Amino acid sequence: MLRKIMLARVLIASFLFVPSSVLGQNAKLIEAAKKEGKAIAYGSLESDTMEAIVNAFKKKTGLEVEYWRASATKVMDRALSEARAGRPTADLIITNDNPLRLMQKENLFQKYESPAAKDFPKDAVDPVLGPRYRNVIIGVVFNKSGIKAEDAPKSLEDLVNPKYKGKLVMPDPTQHTTTTQWVASLHKLMGKEKADKFIRDLGAMKPILVESLLPSAERVMTGETPLSITYVKYAYVFGKRGAPLDYVRLPKMMGDGHYIALAAKAPHPSTGRAFIDYFLDNDSMNTMAKLGEFVNRKGVLPPLPDADKIGFVEMEDLSEKEFAEKKKEYQQIFLR
Amino acid sequence: MSLDRSIAVGQQIPSAWSRSRVGAFLSQPVSWVFIVVGAIIAFLSLYPTLFLFYGSLTDAPLGVPGHFTLQNYVRAYSDPEAYPLLLNSFIFGIGSAGLSVVFALTLAWITIRTNAPLRRLFELTAIIPNILPPILVSISWVMLLNPSNGLINGLFVQFFGMERGPFNIYSLAGLVFVEGLILTPLAFLIIAAALKSMDPSLEESAKTLGSGEFGIMSRITFPLIRPAILAAGTLNFVRAVESFDTPAIIALPARIEVFTTKIWREALGSFPTNHNLAATYGVGILVIALTFVYLYRRFTSQVESFSTVTGKGFRPHQIDLGKYRYLATAVAFLLLILLVVLPILVLLLVAILPYYHVPTWQTWQNLTFDHFRYIWATPRVHRAFLNSLFLALVGATICMLLASLASYISVRTKIAGRGLLEGLVFIPWAFPGTAMALGLLWAYVDFPIPVYGTIWIILIAYVTRFLPYGLRAVSSTIIQVHKELEEASVVCGAGFLATFRRVLIPMMRPGVMAGWIILVTIFLREFSATLFLYSPGAEPLGPLLYFLYLDGMRGRVAAIGLVISVISVILIAIAQRYSRWETN
Numbered sequence: 063m064l065r066k067i068m069l070a071r072v073l074i075a076s077f078l079f080v081p082s083s084v085l086g087q088n089a090k091l092i093e094a095a096k097k098e099g100k101a102i103a104y105g106s107l108e109s110d111t112m113e114a115i116v117n118a119f120k121k122k123t124g125l126e127v128e129y130w131r132a133s134a135t136k137v138m139d140r141a142l143s144e145a146r147a148g149r150p151t152a153d154l155i156i157t158n159d160n161p162l163r164l165m166q167k168e169n170l171f172q173k174y175e176s177p178a179a180k181d182f183p184k185d186a187v188d189p190v191l192g193p194r195y196r197n198v199i200i201g202v203v204f205n206k207s208g209i210k211a212e213d214a215p216k217s218l219e220d221l222v223n224p225k226y227k228g229k230l231v232m233p234d235p236t237q238h239t240t241t242t243q244w245v246a247s248l249h250k251l252m253g254k255e256k257a258d259k260f261i262r263d264l265g266a267m268k269p270i271l272v273e274s275l276l277p278s279a280e281r282v283m284t285g286e287t288p289l290s291i292t293y294v295k296y297a298y299v300f301g302k303r304g305a306p307l308d309y310v311r312l313p314k315m316m317g318d319g320h321y322i323a324l325a326a327k328a329p330h331p332s333t334g335r336a337f338i339d340y341f342l343d344n345d346s347m348n349t350m351a352k353l354g355e356f357v358n359r360k361g362v363l364p365p366l367p368d369a370d371k372i373g374f375v376e377m378e379d380l381s382e383k384e385f386a387e388k389k390k391e392y393q394q395i396f397l398r
Numbered sequence: 399m400s401l402d403r404s405i406a407v408g409q410q411i412p413s414a415w416s417r418s419r420v421g422a423f424l425s426q427p428v429s430w431v432f433i434v435v436g437a438i439i440a441f442l443s444l445y446p447t448l449f450l451f452y453g454s455l456t457d458a459p460l461g462v463p464g465h466f467t468l469q470n471y472v473r474a475y476s477d478p479e480a481y482p483l484l485l486n487s488f489i490f491g492i493g494s495a496g497l498s499v500v501f502a503l504t505l506a507w508i509t510i511r512t513n514a515p516l517r518r519l520f521e522l523t524a525i526i527p528n529i530l531p532p533i534l535v536s537i538s539w540v541m542l543l544n545p546s547n548g549l550i551n552g553l554f555v556q557f558f559g560m561e562r563g564p565f566n567i568y569s570l571a572g573l574v575f576v577e578g579l580i581l582t583p584l585a586f587l588i589i590a591a592a593l594k595s596m597d598p599s600l601e602e603s604a605k606t607l608g609s610g611e612f613g614i615m616s617r618i619t620f621p622l623i624r625p626a627i628l629a630a631g632t633l634n635f636v637r638a639v640e641s642f643d644t645p646a647i648i649a650l651p652a653r654i655e656v657f658t659t660k661i662w663r664e665a666l667g668s669f670p671t672n673h674n675l676a677a678t679y680g681v682g683i684l685v686i687a688l689t690f691v692y693l694y695r696r697f698t699s700q701v702e703s704f705s706t707v708t709g710k711g712f713r714p715h716q717i718d719l720g721k722y723r724y725l726a727t728a729v730a731f732l733l734l735i736l737l738v739v740l741p742i743l744v745l746l747l748v749a750i751l752p753y754y755h756v757p758t759w760q761t762w763q764n765l766t767f768d769h770f771r772y773i774w775a776t777p778r779v780h781r782a783f784l785n786s787l788f789l790a791l792v793g794a795t796i797c798m799l800l801a802s803l804a805s806y807i808s809v810r811t812k813i814a815g816r817g818l819l820e821g822l823v824f825i826p827w828a829f830p831g832t833a834m835a836l837g838l839l840w841a842y843v844d845f846p847i848p849v850y851g852t853i854w855i856i857l858i859a860y861v862t863r864f865l866p867y868g869l870r871a872v873s874s875t876i877i878q879v880h881k882e883l884e885e886a887s888v889v890c891g892a893g894f895l896a897t898f899r900r901v902l903i904p905m906m907r908p909g910v911m912a913g914w915i916i917l918v919t920i921f922l923r924e925f926s927a928t929l930f931l932y933s934p935g936a937e938p939l940g941p942l943l944y945f946l947y948l949d950g951m952r953g954r955v956a957a958i959g960l961v962i963s964v965i966s967v968i969l970i971a972i973a974q975r976y977s978r979w980e981t982n
Contacts (some may be wrong), residue, residue, distance in 0.1 A: 102934050108949045130934035132943040135671055136832075140930050142670075143836060146461030147843040151851065164670055234650055237662060239669045271653070273646045276950050286546050299950065302449050304764060339649040385669045397653065 081233065088177070088339060092123050094332035100126035101333035104141055106134040107320070110119050111353050112156075115346045119337060127154075134161045135239070141325075145170055153334035156341075158318045160243070160379055162191055171323045174335055178342035186358045191321040193342055197356045197374045199317035200244050201294040202310040203279060207286040208288025214291070215310055220252065222263035232280045232291035232318030234271040235392045239385065240318060241275070241291075242375075246388045247316055247377040265395035283307065293317075298354040300364040309366075314373040317356075409815075415651050427894035431814050435803045442862040443822040446841035450677040450829055453837075460673060460840050470678040473664075480660060487639050487657040490573060491732070495585075495634035497578030499627060502585035503620075510593040511619070512717050514726035521590065522971055526738045528583035528919040529966040530745070531943060531957050536647040537952075538744040539576045543567035547756050549744075568652035577644045579737055581637060582914055586632035589872050591912035592626030593619075595878045595905075611717055627876035628697055632690040633870050640683050640830065660832075666832055673836050679831035687828045691820050742963070749956035759940050763946075765930050767925065769957035779942065784855065786939040787965070793860040794868075794917035798910050801868030806902060808869075820869065827866045831926030832862060840928045851933040859927040864920060868913040875909025876902070911973050918973075919966050923959075 095101075105112065114126045115261045129153070132140070138161040144151050145168065155165065165171065173190050182193035202221065204214050208229070215221050221230060233241040245264075251258040270279050270287055279296035280286045283305040297309040324340050328334045339344060347359040354364050356374070363369045380388065448459060454471070458464025476481070490605070508514050509521040528536055542550045543565040551563020566572060604614045620627070640659040649656055656677075665676035719726055727947040748754050750765045773779050781870045804823065808816050826834055840848050883905060887897040903910065930943060938977030939962060946954045 095620065104934070109945050110949065110951075128934040130595060135667075135669070136929065139673075139832075139836060140839070141462060142459070143839050143930075144843060146459070147840065149843045149850065160669065232653075237667050239667065242669075270651045272650060276948070277647075280754075280950065280952070284541070284547070285756060286544050296950070302751055305753045306756070306947075342658055375471070380669075380813070382668075382670060389663060391666075396750060397655075 071287060088336065090271060091332055091336050091339070092125065095123070095330070095336045096212070097124050097232050098330040100128055100331040101328075101337055102128050102130070102151040103156055103337070104130045104137045104152040105154070106132065106137055106158065106320075107156045108353070109349055109393040111355065116167050118345060119340045122340065123334055125336060127333070134158050137161065137266055138165060142164060142168065145327070147148060150325055150329065152325055153328035153330045154322060154324060154337060156319050156320070156322045156376050159194075159376075160231070160239075160318070162321055162323060163379060166323075168189060168324055172326045172328070172331075174324045174338060176338050176342050177337070181344070181360060182342070182358050183360065186319075187322065191323050192338070194319035194321055194358055195342060195347070196320045196350065196358065197314045197317045197376070198320060199294045199356055199372065199374060200240075200291065201274070201291050201312055201315045203282055203292050203294065203297045203307055203308065205282045205288045206306040206308055208282075208285055211308060214308070217255075217310075218248075220311060221289075221291075222260065222267055224267075225352060226289055228268055228270075229287060230289045230291070231270040231272055231278050231287040232277050233274050235396055236389050237271075238274050241292055242385060242388050242392065243313075243318075243377045243380055244291075244316055245392060246380060246384070247375075250378065251314055251316060252377050261392075262395060265392075265398075269396075271396065293366065294372070295354040295356070295366070298364060302354075311368055311371065314375050316375045318379050319366065319376055331395060421576060429813070430772070431803055431894065432807050432811070432816070434820060435800065435807060438800065439804060439819055439822050439865070442845075442858065442865075443825045446834070446837035446862065447829065449840040450673075450680060450833060450837040451647075454678040454681055456674060459670075460836065468566060469881070470674050471681075474675060474678045474682065479528075480657070481659050483655050483657045486655060489570070490577065490645075490656055491635045491638040493570075493574035494577035494581055494638045495631050497574060498585045498634050499589075499631050500632060501578065501582045501733055501737070502589050505730055506586055506590040506593055507615075508726045508730045510590050512719050512726050513725065513728060514719060516722045516727055520730045521735055522967065522974065523734060523738050524586050525915060525970055526963055526967065527580060527585045527634045527741065528587075528830075528916065529963050530741065531643075531923050531925075531940075531955075532641065532946070533579045533643040533647065534745065534932075534955065534959055535550065535580050535643045535741050537570075538578055538741040539579075539899070540567055540647060541744050542740055543572065549756065552756065567648055570652075570654055573644060573648045573652070573654060576648060577638050577641065580644065580732075582737055583636055583919075584637075584867070587912040588630040588633075588874055589623060589626045591871060591875050592623040592878065594908040595875050596622060599806035620936060622878075622969050623874075624697065625694075625877045628694050629870040629935050632694050633860040633866065636683070636687045636690060636828070639686060640828070642830075645871075651809040666830060671832075676830050676833040677837075680833055683830075684825060684828035687824045690820055691824055695817060702849050707856075727896060727969055740865060742960070745956040745959055748952050749910065749960055751953065754952055769953035772954050773857075773957055773961060778937075782937055782939045783940040783961075783965075785936060789853065789856055789860065790918045790921035790937055793857050793921050794914045796857070797861050797865055797868045797917050798872065798914045801865055801872050801913060802903065802906065802910055803898075804865075804871040805869055806874050806898065809873050810881070823865045823869050826862045827864075831863075835859075835927050836928045838862065842931075850931070853932075853936070855931045856928050856938065859916075859931055860921055863927050867920070869917050871913030871916060872906055872909040875906045875912075879905045907943070907976070911976060915970050916975050918969055921965060922962050968978040 109129070112129050112131070115332045116129060120126055133352065137157050141152055141155055142165060155162065161356055171190055174192065176192060179193045186194040188194065200217060215223065215226065235241045235245045245261055248260060252260060272281065275292045278290045279292040279300065280289040285298045294309045294315065297307045301307045320368065322338055324334050324338060344359065347357045347362050349356050351362045351364045354366065356364055356369065455466055455468070456464035457467045457469060505520060505524055509517040542548050543569070545551060545566045547561060548563060548565065548567065551565055554563045567576070601614050604618050607942050609617070624857050640658060642662060645656050649659065649742065655731055661676060661679045665672045665679060667816065749769050751761065752764055752766050795868050804819050807813060808819050829837065842855050842858065851857065879902065883901050884897055887901045892900065923940050923943060925944045928940050928943065929939055932938060939958065943955050943958060
């Protein structure tokens with residue numbers, strides 16, 4: 063009798079601690095997925111990160127996922143065009159908030175409640191798109207060979223100190239959509255009045271303008287410009303390769319949330335769902351964090367110093383009209 | 399043979415194509431060729447672009463029912479700010495196209511027509527920059543000439559004790575210089591092909607009559623290759639005006655605005671992307687492109703004036719430069735340093751450094767071959783190489799076959815509507831790459847023959863978009879081929895196709911091979927038309943380079959770029975062997 067009770071306890075315990083992907087429900091899902099063949103994902107998640115997750119998924123389930131990598135705008139362009147033409151090809155879309163909302167408006171997605179969602183903070187779970195699996199955070203990155211840590215700015219407002227004139231590079235907010243959004247959301251960090259003044263002062267500094275956030279980081283990496291507004295993760299990603307980069311420890315930083323969504327007319331829905339489960343699970347989130355990503359799964363952090371102290375503020379979503387207006391407004395401030 | 403006589407002969411030949419009767423028209427094999435080639439080109443060109451024209455006249459995105467509107471045209475062309483930007487673009491286009499033609503003409507003349515030592519080596523390597531994605535060439539030059547830590551500026555500071563380096567890439571001059579270098583290989587191939595096809599008899603006559611080498615060059619050689627110079631200038635001007643890569647890297651930090659930065663801000667870089675507006679801007683670029691096609695046709699309308707390839711066997715006249723031949727080699731070498739050596743050295747550096755930085759002594763301890771190992775160890779990269787090689791070789795061959803036939807019809811026949819062919823060819827080329835890619839997606843996503851998502855749609859896209867390169871390269875050579883050879887062939891009983899295959903193609907060979915090389919090198923790295931069309935997991939090299947670049951993997955991009963360069967040089971060497979008259 064005692065042995066039976068012990069056995070029952072072991073079974074219950076193993077059931078509780080077993081990864082969700084081998085639960086009965088998911089076993090059925092994987093069986094169904096195996097009949098579909100490979101799934102197709104469109105996304106703006108970095109290829110190496112996706113490749114690591116796709117390979118691990120294949121090893122675990124035997125299922126394949128083909129990945130089409132492009133910028134968020136191109137992901138949206140292709141997915142929308144195929145859907146409008148009645149030829150949806152992608153099962154999964156993995157990109158940032160704003161384009162996903164636009165695609166959502168055209169009913170491109172179906173709701174899927176992954177069992178893995180419970181391990182994300184409740185405020186990070188969208189009713190349709192599911193968990194916001196990562197935050198891509200914009201901050202100030204500097205080259206330690208060009209600026210000593212003690213001379214680096216301590217706050218965003220410090221950036222407009224005349225001593226940094228000619229030393230700052232940032233994406234052109236009249237061209238680069240995420241930067242338009244970042245500048246337009248600054249009021250969330252410093253209040254409207256301060257933000258308006260800061261934006262005017264930043265424009266008057268005549269920062270070196272580049273095409274997007276990556277060239278902004280690369281100019282700091284090469285030492286061409288010592289200070290940059292860019293993704294904070296680049297301090298780790300390029301630092302790992304040997305670049306002498308660090309980031310300014312701002313108390314709060316803004317960024318964009320990223321999601322993985324299941325297409326409404328996914329040609330391989332079971333494989334898509336099985337992949338979402340794995341993608342949001344502990345293994346994948348740890349893989350992603352190790353590569354420098356700020357994932358939202360509780361207790362998983364990237365190996366960037368003081369990553370746990372970063373307070374994340376999500377940027378505001380702008381409508382098409384607001385984007386156009388802001389771009390016009392910033393032309394007067396940044397290009398004059 | 400004198401120029402006057404050849405024009406006279408040309409006018410005396412009765413034109414078979416001017417007959418009005420349909421029966422007579424259809425009895426000519428060349429008419430059928432015109433119908434078939436015209437139908438293929440019209441379909442390839444108009445089918446995807448109709449979606450874009452339609453998009454420019456509607457207020458909804460492609461695929462969504464909308465209302466007819468001219469609002470896109472009002473928005474695109476009523477903005478007074480657009481016109482100073484057009485002027486900037488014009489200066490940029492003229493400057494870079496002019497510079498590319500001067501560089502190409504100098505290099506082509508030295509390598510093809512003189513006895514300068516090492517000329518074959520220069521000829522082989524001059525095309526290399528066409529293989530590299532333009533964005534990589536721009537980035538290389540930023541690394542060399544940026545005012546803060548550019549390598550060349552650094553050398554000046556170190557060796558001449560200057561406070562700052564003398565060069566600033568972030569200027570209009572820098573922009574024109576880099577774009578001019580990027581455009582030079584295309585101009586070189588077209589001009590070199592024309593120089594190879596020239597019969598030296600006119601130059602020899604001038605020499606007999608006492609003209610010096612300079613006089614021959616300025617009064618005989620250059621006027622005779624004017625179609626090629628104009629062709630190269632036209633193509634490069636339009637290419638510069640519609641280019642976004644170099645302005646994004648150089649003009650943006652310099653705060654120089656050109657027309658494409660406006661297109662990017664308001665259409666392609668807007669959120670969501672406004673392809674209707676992008677297509678409307680494309681219509682403007684199309685008007686510019688078609689104006690240049692018209693001017694080109696006018697300047698070269700007296701076709702016979704340029705005919706120098708006759709039935710007589712000849713070898714291109716080689717000018718003995720005497721003691722100046724070493725000077726010519728030095729000039730060619732200097733151009734090659736700018737075109738090839740410096741950008742390739744920077745790429746090599748990027749490919750063997752763990753991350754790019756200005757090299758120091760410590761750098762040499764951190765060198766890595768990881769990026770080359772990635773190529774070796776990644777099956778996806780191998781697949782991409784195979785896909786691209788297939789696309790490049792098959793695509794360029796199909797393109798040149800079509801271009802040769804279209805060019806023959808356009809230049810050599812009097813068929814009504816022949817000029818339309820050239821206009822049609824240029825239509826898809828004038829639209830911004832991303833807008834055109836969407837047009838292609840729309841055209842073929844639901845096509846009755848299921849080509850979407852297969853390698854065949856990429857072939858269709860390449861032929862559609864890049865036919866103008868092939869057409870320009872071959873028509874500037876076909877202009878030089880005298881009619882007497884065809885007439886002789888017809889008199890001997892050969893039909894049109896036999897004459898085309900056995901007489902014209904061999905005579906046009908330098909132009910055909912030049913076009914083929916241009917297309918192969920472009921197809922090996924093309925991404926904007928490919929991106930929306932390939933099936934995930936089976937990408938060619940262009941999209942692979944694109945997403946590696948997007949992921950900040952400069953080292954891998956540089957390493958793959960270098961391997962593509964080596965493959966291309968091998969292909970070019972083989973192609974050039976077949977393009978020489980001497981091998982006949």
